[in-house]
Amino acid sequence: MRILVANVNTTESITHSIVGQARSLAAPGTEIVGITPRFGADSCEGNFESYLSAIAVMDAVTRYSEPFDAVVQAGYGEHGRGGLQELLDVPVVDITEAAASTAMFLGHKYSVVTTLDRTVTLIEDRLKLAGLDARCSSVRASGMAVLELEGETERAMEAIIAQAILAVSQDKAEVIVLGCGGMAGLSEQISQRVGVPVVDGVASAVAIAESLVRMRLSTSKVRTYAAPRSKTVKGWPLNFLDVADSLLPIG
Amino acid sequence: MRILVANVNTTESITHSIVGQARSLAAPGTEIVGITPRFGADSCEGNFESYLSAIAVMDAVTRYSEPFDAVVQAGYGEHGRGGLQELLDVPVVDITEAAASTAMFLGHKYSVVTTLDRTVTLIEDRLKLAGLDARCSSVRASGMAVLELEGETERAMEAIIAQAILAVSQDKAEVIVLGCGGMAGLSEQISQRVGVPVVDGVASAVAIAESLVRMRLSTSKVRTYAAPRSKTVKGWPLNFLDVADSLLPIG
Amino acid sequence: MRILVANVNTTESITHSIVGQARSLAAPGTEIVGITPRFGADSCEGNFESYLSAIAVMDAVTRYSEPFDAVVQAGYGEHGRGGLQELLDVPVVDITEAAASTAMFLGHKYSVVTTLDRTVTLIEDRLKLAGLDARCSSVRASGMAVLELEGETERAMEAIIAQAILAVSQDKAEVIVLGCGGMAGLSEQISQRVGVPVVDGVASAVAIAESLVRMRLSTSKVRTYAAPRSKTVKGWPLNFLDVADSLLPIG
Amino acid sequence: MRILVANVNTTESITHSIVGQARSLAAPGTEIVGITPRFGADSCEGNFESYLSAIAVMDAVTRYSEPFDAVVQAGYGEHGRGGLQELLDVPVVDITEAAASTAMFLGHKYSVVTTLDRTVTLIEDRLKLAGLDARCSSVRASGMAVLELEGETERAMEAIIAQAILAVSQDKAEVIVLGCGGMAGLSEQISQRVGVPVVDGVASAVAIAESLVRMRLSTSKVRTYAAPRSKTVKGWPLNFLDVADSLLPIG
Amino acid sequence: MRILVANVNTTESITHSIVGQARSLAAPGTEIVGITPRFGADSCEGNFESYLSAIAVMDAVTRYSEPFDAVVQAGYGEHGRGGLQELLDVPVVDITEAAASTAMFLGHKYSVVTTLDRTVTLIEDRLKLAGLDARCSSVRASGMAVLELEGETERAMEAIIAQAILAVSQDKAEVIVLGCGGMAGLSEQISQRVGVPVVDGVASAVAIAESLVRMRLSTSKVRTYAAPRSKTVKGWPLNFLDVADSLLPIG
Amino acid sequence: MRILVANVNTTESITHSIVGQARSLAAPGTEIVGITPRFGADSCEGNFESYLSAIAVMDAVTRYSEPFDAVVQAGYGEHGRGGLQELLDVPVVDITEAAASTAMFLGHKYSVVTTLDRTVTLIEDRLKLAGLDARCSSVRASGMAVLELEGETERAMEAIIAQAILAVSQDKAEVIVLGCGGMAGLSEQISQRVGVPVVDGVASAVAIAESLVRMRLSTSKVRTYAAPRSKTVKGWPLNFLDVADSLLPIG
Known part of the structure; x- marks a missing residue:
């Protein structure tokens, strides 16, 4: 497949x-x-x-x-x-959903350790909509930006471990979820340091x-995720003149 | 302003x-x-x-x-x-949020009457995330597509009224919210027919x-809605070659 | 009007x-x-x-x-x-409801800063009944009684600001609501000090x-807030002999 | 005592x-x-x-x-x-709270059968605030006014039984609570007819x-229900000129 | 009886x-x-x-x-x-349910103080299923094992009181529930020390x-707690060869 | 493995x-x-x-x-x-948890179709404790006992399909979960008849x-599911004299 x-x-x-x-x-x-x-x-x-x-x-x-x-x-x-x-x-x-769902088979409550504080509410909202938040004890930010995970793996690892330890001791998490695609591959090391299962979302x-x-199962097509109705969609498929880089802030 | x-x-x-x-x-x-x-x-x-x-x-x-x-x-x-x-x-x-928030000042529970069944869960999710769902008794579909609201106003009106009446009698709604931007302007007529306040989202x-x-109030910038961080955003602002119409289904 | x-x-x-x-x-x-x-x-x-x-x-x-x-x-x-x-x-x-409802348009979560600790649960209960509690991160007491807000505005302001800062840093509030009618007029100053929007309930x-x-909208009269049924109400309208002051504790 | x-x-x-x-x-x-x-x-x-x-x-x-x-x-x-x-x-x-609390020892879910439709939301709100609503499957109105319970006991009984039966069959209630002080004394007869335990609030x-x-237990005085602070309360204790009957509607 | x-x-x-x-x-x-x-x-x-x-x-x-x-x-x-x-x-x-239910008549929120940390989630789960968790502000572990409550009553008492005081000051509990059958009889002393009502589960x-x-009320037999269906149950009533003590860990 | x-x-x-x-x-x-x-x-x-x-x-x-x-x-x-x-x-x-968790990847809401009415609340309780109930639109009983699933597969299938169709049309389920281990193997046929994905718990x-x-992940041992403490457990491992069949009702 x-x-x-x-x-x-x-x-x-x-x-x-x-x-x-x-x-x-x-x-x-x-x-x-x-x-x-x-x-x-x-x-x-x-x-x-x-x-x-x-x-x-x-x-x-x-x-x-x-x-x-x-x-x-x-x-x-x-x-x-x-x-x-x-x-x-x-x-x-x-x-996000795969990791939360997996974590729930491993302990009573799980915490997510993610990158920046500003992404915490995004993750909380996704888990709430997915109905996977009832056993989430916290979403914690390590303070490391996504791209810092690559350049400064060692420092990122320590920042993640520090929050994971707080999640276990203070928030009563029994499982840690790594809340960033860029953290792929760190789970085993972090698990050894923190002493609880660590779930990787991609895996x-x-x-x-x-x-x-x-199991030959796929998305239900009866309502919410039915194929789009036949209609006029201006500009789709997207047809860009160029996709040159720009730098935020916009203006 | x-x-x-x-x-x-x-x-x-x-x-x-x-x-x-x-x-x-x-x-x-x-x-x-x-x-x-x-x-x-x-x-x-x-x-x-x-x-x-x-x-x-x-x-x-x-x-x-x-x-x-x-x-x-x-x-x-x-x-x-x-x-x-x-x-x-x-x-x-x-x-969506404005209408729900307004409806909550007018009665104990409100219902939304919207267009197609497939949009019901989209609206429910928006209200849940907004934390405005606790007093929402139902989101009901009139079965009218957005563009039919324009072409067939009379039939749309009747379909909306039929669902509004069910919302009041069966779901115990005390206020009706019109759940589509395209329903702008119908609220007063519907209110007279259904006998409860009808809230228009645009108004x-x-x-x-x-x-x-x-009140000189605007979006808080301390966390969730802070300006995007300075970074490379490929292809933004969007620069299309053309925005010719296409017809779904795609492909 | x-x-x-x-x-x-x-x-x-x-x-x-x-x-x-x-x-x-x-x-x-x-x-x-x-x-x-x-x-x-x-x-x-x-x-x-x-x-x-x-x-x-x-x-x-x-x-x-x-x-x-x-x-x-x-x-x-x-x-x-x-x-x-x-x-x-x-x-x-x-x-209470107006301020909460307004705050929810300005940030992901809001906190209320009120007067005495004993009023915190009253406010929490009002917000829960109003269905406006899902995005309330905390209700915090400044420790100032209502009447102290008038006599000791400076001290009250500092006490409110201290709690507002904790609400933002610890409870993850992005908006502050001033939880007392007697705090009317303080919002702009507090906002400048705390760095987030501050909502005044009266405004x-x-x-x-x-x-x-x-919008010509008023309370729905179909169920919960229908006019009282025609019946005997002893002593209403209230007809007091006098309304002399008394001092609690009673007895 | x-x-x-x-x-x-x-x-x-x-x-x-x-x-x-x-x-x-x-x-x-x-x-x-x-x-x-x-x-x-x-x-x-x-x-x-x-x-x-x-x-x-x-x-x-x-x-x-x-x-x-x-x-x-x-x-x-x-x-x-x-x-x-x-x-x-x-x-x-x-x-209200006593009856709900008692019902919860007798079955998985309970329903309340009360008087008029307009009181349903009042009861729902009381149960929500009391934190006793999670196992309440419904609050149903018999359509009988409080004073009709006295004058027309037989008819009231039948109306209550009809709703109780619906609560059991449709709402999955396993216990019925009589939701009106004026229903005192009817519980045993209703229980025989409906086939589930019927809880009387006064008892x-x-x-x-x-x-x-x-058990020598009484209300906690540390916060919410502490005695009122010492202060000026105009007109209390209430001192009426007369308490002659009036008839609503007021005016 | x-x-x-x-x-x-x-x-x-x-x-x-x-x-x-x-x-x-x-x-x-x-x-x-x-x-x-x-x-x-x-x-x-x-x-x-x-x-x-x-x-x-x-x-x-x-x-x-x-x-x-x-x-x-x-x-x-x-x-x-x-x-x-x-x-x-x-x-x-x-x-567990009796104590929680009783505590809710005495204050706005209650906390449970129990034995070991590992039992906290068991208790939380019981309260959630019982629908008695909405006003539970915390379940706290004293760190004392069940059998230590007997041998070291004095030390256990102090450990319980320490957590009860934190429950009142930090978690905003107004009532304390003693979360262990083995704590029977300690409630009055603890109440005097902590200054809030203390509920004993057995009482x-x-x-x-x-x-x-x-009140001649007993378990509803219409659904969840109906008598078991007539069927073959292997080995019941239990018929042990002996019930000699074994020591965990098993194996 | x-x-x-x-x-x-x-x-x-x-x-x-x-x-x-x-x-x-x-x-x-x-x-x-x-x-x-x-x-x-x-x-x-x-x-x-x-x-x-x-x-x-x-x-x-x-x-x-x-x-x-x-x-x-x-x-x-x-x-x-x-x-x-x-x-x-x-x-x-x-x-129970595996099936619910799987269903949530396939549609907005799922319903469980199980055997007897009396097991519905057991399942609801398991899903609630597991924190997997937020997107469960209903648990429906087919009215077939577990052992009837074996003897009367055809009739059982029809009874399950009837409830599944109601779950989709009335409860807005987009996915069906077969709520009984004994239903293993029926999912594909039922899916064809009902037109939505059908999840089998065992698979x-x-x-x-x-x-x-x-992924080398197993149960977290830090708190709720830590190995039992070393202690005296009378009669364990279980040592029965015989395990002869008995027939309920007991006595």
Whole structure:
């Protein structure tokens, strides 16, 4: 089976890291294909960037011309999963939900350790909508930006471990979820230091996607995620003049 | 003061209708400017279309070159309000939230009557995230598509009234909210027929936007809706080669 | 239009302060009339006093002999709004609900800073019943009694600011609500010190009342707030022999 | 021990009926004293009447000159329990809460069958605030007014039974609570007809009040229900010129 | 009337202590019979032990050959109440629920102080299922194991008081519940030290059981707690070869 | 890897059916071992039977003498998962939770169709405790007893389909979960008839168990599911004289 693993930002090295993590856990017959959006932020750390990535991921996935069996949306707390589900017949698994769902099989409560404080409410909102928040004891920010996870792995690791320890001792978490696609691959080391299971979203999502395909289950098409109605959509598929980089702040 | 009222779809006649409704209720000194997105669906009735509209509205509003004091996002149940809040310093009022918030001052429970069944869960999710769902007794679909509201006003009116009556008698709603920007202007007639207050989202949102401006209040910038961090955003501002119409289904 | 702004306690200077705040934000054509109850506590800081004020406000408002378009009940966390709604055909806006509702347009979560610790649960209960608690991160007491807000404005301001800062840093509030009618007029200064929007209940309630009147919306009369049934009510309207002051504790 | 059982309305025959019910279940050493308010509605079926009764009960109980060990507030869904708790050192038990609390020991979910539709939301609100709503499957109105329960017992019984049967079959209630002080004494007959336990609020409240006294437990005075602070309360104790009957509608 | 008070563990001295507490508060005509299970852990402090006790209590109660009027299950946070309810026609009162229910008549929020940290989530889960968690401000562990409560009463008392004080000052509890059957008899002393009402589960449960019997109320048999269907149950009643002690860890 | 699939009742044919379902979906290298308890009911349809099965499954699993990598507890809505988690170091996956968790990746809301009405509340309670109830639109009973599923497959299928159709049309479910281990193998046929994805608990649980093992994740041991403390447990391991069948009703 072939699973598309879609990075939500435009940083190729993150796609590589995510794909590596996905492959290390995929079953023998599973082919993992990394998808990087054509446009959008180099890292998603807020609502504007996340909404832009929602469309950029839909653009990238629908432009992929080979057949595939499932999609993993590899951004923690990002928007857009429901849109992809409408556009596709194969299952779509979001890593935020996959990780939370997996954590709930391992302990009474789990905490998420993520990047910046500003993404905490995005993640809380995603978990609430997904109905996976009842056993979430906290979402904690390590203070490390997404791109710092790559450049300063050691410092990032320590910052994550510090928050994970607080989550266990103060918030009564029994399981830790790594709340960023860019943290792929750190779970085992962190688990050894903190003494509780540490769940990686990409690995969880790939495992769930594989299982759904094996069970021949896909998105229900009776209501919320039915294919879009036949109608005029101006400018779609997106047809850019160029996708040159710009620098925020906009203006 | 100047308030931008952003239609979420590309149908100009809906923009006109929304702007008309906004103007009829705005205070004397308020200028209402209608915004129609450059791209996106001619009506938003699902997640894909809604995510696309989120970006299209951000594109249209940030391209508006004159100063303005507030934005009303005039799509019921649509995504994107949080992204706009990050990009702007002025208040952003979503009509879904404005209408619910207004209805709660008028009765113990309210129901929303919207267009198609498939948009019901979108609206429920928006209300849940907004924390305005505790007194929502139901979201009911009239079965009328957004564009049918224009062409077949009489039939739409009857379908809405039928559901409103059920909401009052069966779901114990005491107030009805019209759950579609395209229903602007129908509230008074429906109220007379159903015998309860009927809230219009556009009117409510304009009133709230005016009030916020008058009280010199705007979006908090300390965490969730802080301006985006300075970073590389590929392809933004959006630079399309063309925005020719396409017809769904895609492919 | 004429809006009655009803103080919930018998201290005239608080009525003046509330009316001043209301007038400073009311639209040009709005007349603000202050109402002070004939009986009750000089400040409301508990259930007994609040229930007494509920009746005292109903007594005062129903004795007001001129026509009016809306009522603002200007006590934070007080009982009685539902009773007034039954007795009147015009909208009744409670400042607790108005402030919370307004705050929710400005940030992801809000906190209330109020007077004494004992009023915290009263406010929490009002917000829960109003269905406006889901995004309330905390209700914090400044430790200042209602009447101290008048005599010791400087000290009160510092105590409120201290709690507001904790609400933002510890409870993750992004907006502060001033939880006492007697705090009217302090919002702008506090906002400058704390760095987040600060919502004043009286201003919010007046703005909402004006908007409801402008939209020709009033309390639904189909169930919860229908006019009282025709029946014998002993001793109403209240007919006191005298309303001499007494000092608690009673007996 | 002596327990005051306070009727919330001014109809003496209801006081007699409540007292009879209380006595039939009280332990041998318990003296039951009925309290009828000096003023207020002859039956409480809405917010205005309920708020008035809150004060009328506080007035009546604090005027009672003999010592007593507990108070039962015998109105279903009425306001005021918290005020009484502040004024007294002995336990105060509300029948709405007593009945719900008792029902929860008898089955997985319970339903309340009450009088008029307009009181349903009052009861729902009381149960929500009391935190006793999670296992309440419905509050159903029999359509019988409070005073009709006395005059037309047979018809009232049938109307209550009809709703109780629907509560069991449709709402999955396993226990029925009689949601009106005026229904005292009907529980056993209804239970035989409906086939599930039927809980009477007055009996439950007396039993709980007795138990609290026996365990030497009373209202916590550390925060919410601390005695009112020492302050000026105009017109309290209430000193009426007369309490002649009036007829609603007021004016 | 005769009430069986079932200890959930096999330590006879705890049965004696529980029975003593029950007798000191039972009404004159009530006979209290202590039940100690034939098998199971000497103290219940986790899920395995609790599930084992559930069956052991059902075994012991159904082996009791005399008639009885009610059962009190005297383990805090333990499983099994629902099973007993199915097997019996008389009321079954669990002390976790009895204590919580009683505490809610005494203050706005209550906290539970229990033994070991690992039992906290068991108790939280019981309260959530019972629908009695909405006003629970915290469940705190004293760090004392069940059997240490007997041997080291003084130290246990201090540990409980320390947590109770934190519950009042930090968690805003107004009432304390002693969250262990083995704490029977300590409530009055702790109350004096902490300054709030302290509820004992055994006393509360006996009072409620007596009241239910007096009101002729018992478990509803229409659905959840109907008697087991007629079917083959292998090995029940339990017929052990021996019940020799074993020592955990197993294996 | 070896996964124990534990039937919760003593009917061998159900074990075979469950094992067959598990094997048909397990990955190539996975060995499925069926476990049938030594004692307990031939079908679990209530609390007593479920508690007994909890202990019987713990007994059977801990008596299994070969190494294994995970356990699937194959009873829908049954007690005991937490006890097993304490006793084992390998992951334990309950089919109730596995199915719900899987369904949530496939649609906005799911419904469970189970056997008898009396098991509905058991399932609701399990989902609530698991924090997987927020997107459960209903739990519906087909009215077929567990053992009837085997003997009367055709009639059972129709009864399940009838409820599934109601769940989709009335309760707005978009996915159906088969709420009984004995329904293993029916999902594909039912899905074709109802037109939505149908989730089988055993298949889901095996997939999740395999994934957890592959990701080297197991139960957190820091608090709730820590191994039992070292203590005296009378009569454990269980040592029965005989396990002869008995017939309920007991006595």
